[in-house]
Amino acid sequence: MAVFTDVRFTSDVTVQALAESVSLLMSSNPKGIMLLCTDEAASWGETFNLWVNKLKVPIFGGVFPGLIVNSRFEPKGILAVGLANDIHVSVIENISNISPHSVNVSLTSSSVHSVVIMVDALSRQIDGYLQQVLYSLSDDCCVFGGGAGTLAFHPQPCLFSPKGMHQDAMLLVEMTTEWDLAVGHGWEVLAGPYLANKVDDNRIVELNFESADKLYQRVVEEHSSLLFDEHDFFDIAKTFPFGLARLDDTVLIRDPIKVDEKGLICAGDIPENTMLYIMRGDAQKLISAASGAVRNTLVNMISTQHMGDCILFDCVSRQLFLRDEFTRELQQIHAELGQHHRLVGGLVLGEIALDESGILSLHNKTAVTALARVNAEERVR
């Protein structure tokens, strides 16, 4: 049995177009719907709420800067995916203001094999809530997802659930589908390590007891021909993210997105007193890492298992870096999966993935591909 009952894409981003797409989708008898939309959907508001109240199956999703349909990148549209297996959608509201330790996060069923998480990328305390989710998981549960929102970085509703649209919230979508994750980024160490001796949540204030933005600027300008005074910060910084070294020698990427008088602001928390590397990358290495991760995952699949449909949450920052080469990344990932497999997804602001060590992290500048696991006898196309 395929994991997706049907996939519908339309470039018209209106609730009417959505209704028509979903209406067609419903003929495939889905048990749930994943809805990915681009920026224009953020203003749907009450119109969407009225429509979703009449829907007979649970729905989840979000607003993203771009969509992925097989090997195509779609900068504008609605992607509606029918899901063959049961899902349960729950929403945690107001996550920036309520302590994650005061909220009881628990799964509704012991037969849950995976949890998809979508979160408002502008919210605070995301990592705290992820740890609470992790605590409630069984050992063999897979978790992946991404941050929703737009590149305008403007607080607005960006998540969909059966209750309507949400902002400053986290969606937990429990599934019986089993997934294998392929996580890869391709960034390599350029310089460091540097001690982040002074940090304020996601703002690096000092590195090696020196002003963080000054040190960063000096190192990057040494290794590139670009000068920060002559370019927009992110235009240069997108090529030189930070990396947090982990014990298994992997590196968790942190994207510096802004600089102000107090320091460097990153997409994601930076622990104080940690060691940071300044990374660099090039298009080929990034693309190879993303597709290579998929390849490795396929190789590790045991013989009785086969792959079904796939979901890709790719960092918007990679698309901004790769530009025209981004389509090549999608093509190579899809090629690894096999053209006959359906691949859907979106550009996300922060990627969520549970690694094999059991760490649930918010990644930056990383491609997370979820491969649905189906047994050989169930595989039907």
Add this chain to the structure above:
Amino acid sequence: MTEMSRTLQIISIQHELAMHIGLDLNLDKMLQLFLDRAKKRLSLRRAVVFKEAPRAGKENDLLCYPYDHRSDEVNDWLVEQVYQFNQLDMMTFCHKKGQSFFYLFKIPHFGAISFERRIQPIDDIVLHALLPLFERLAVSCQACLEHQKLVDEIKNRKAIEEQLRRQTYQDVLTGLPNRKMLSINLQSLLINVQQRGQFGAVFFIDLDRFKLINDTLGHSVGDELLINITSQLKTCIRRDDTLARVGGDEFILLLSNIGSDEQSAVTRATKVADKMLDITRESIELSHCSVYTSFSIGIALFPSPELSANLTIGEQAKHLIKHADVAMYKIKHTSRNGYMFYRQELQVMSAFRSSVEQRLHITLREQLFSLYFQPLVDVDGKVVAAEALIRWHDETLGWVGPQDFIPVAEESGLIVDIGLWVLRHTCELIAQNRDWFDSGKLRYISVNISPRQFSQAHFVEQILAVIDEYNISHSSLRLEITEGVAMENITTAISIMNALAAHNLHFMLDDFGSGYSSLSYLHKLPLKSVKIDRSFVAKIDQSADNQVIVEAIIYISRHFSLECVVEGVETLEERAYFSDKGVAAIQGFHFFKPQPESAFVALINAIH
């Protein structure tokens, strides 16, 4: 990774985790911060701290952080491993279970910590680098425990101080401020009043008939009533006002800022008083019964010209309370269920009352009372009996009427001894003149029994003892009680009266019709006679309503075989009215006024 990088990595792990030890003085929070960092930095699936402590219902003596540690197969296994590890003389140990590696470390003098890593083990070099951190963690845990102990001690001390404060300033039963707290608040209010130019008021509130309720229904009902009344009184006042309980059934209320002139203050205070009286218009519903009660309220306004500026604030406060008390006393001993504002003449009356009480003590000691006797006659005017009446002439106060000194005597308790003096003196007179009774000149002499006397524990025995002492015929003496005395506690009254009736000592019900007795009880009381109150007799020839009442009383008395005595006949017309009503005796100024003993003796001796 190069060796240099590896070294840097180890140092950074140590530094990062070390900097996350001791970030909070709350133990749970401190450990949570450290564990969260350790999980991230070391790529752990789970990190749990176990504390050595007794755990209820479990054989293992280990608690664990976080407290919501789930009980499942893996966790239960882990707890057992940690328990075993704790018994060993090792600082670290590793278990492999399935795909997970469990690293156990001791936290000296505290417990142990478990790190779980999946798939890949932690390098030994890293493990070794972690060991010194747990010494530091142990110190931090102890610091948190000490801090918590200190916090608990401070909390306990504050709780004790609060309890002491409450005991010092609060009434235990109602939670209201007590007299001490009231005094502080009143003095503060007096100072403020001087500064702000606003009036205030002191209410002295007494619960009517509380003693009766307490005695008849029990103290638990009495307590419940007080609690109920307290909560209802609170609804009559503002948050800034002070309601205090200062005695068994006494409350004092302080009202502040009730007007800038006396008239407004009076208006405001009146509203509050009316609101309080409304509380007791209906019965008070308690757990197992409902009771009727009322308030007697005395009100003193301040500032008052009578409060001399020469007085200290403390003295002024005492005077105010006294004024309110005086006003309350007045209303309580007149109508009850009402309020009265203090005025100067009340103070004069109160001062007089104090003097009376003082002089009564002396008079009783010196036996300076006089006994007068008022004869009762039949319809033909022939003397048939007499009533003994106490009179008092004091060398300081002059003649003090019974209406002035009897209430004082009653309240002070002196009435018991006074009543006993009257009884003894009357019995002595009877004993000295037995021939009056033997010859039929007099049937009896009656003495009045006060409520306080009647409620004495050994009243019956006392009466009989005095009679026996003088060895008089029981039928020559009668005891008069008012309706109120009998109805206060009807069951007890019947019991006492029956006990004395068994010795041929009989009762007369005085002032009948003026109280609130139920006619259904009349036949239950073992009475000999009823005395119709003067209020029904005055100008009866002109009052058809009184005629109906009196004739009804006469009819009922006759029906229950009671003698009917008419009191207060003062005119010929009144006498004429009763001439054919079949009453047993008539008493009043028209026939005889109360006479000194010598005159009375001479009068009776002169009868043939």
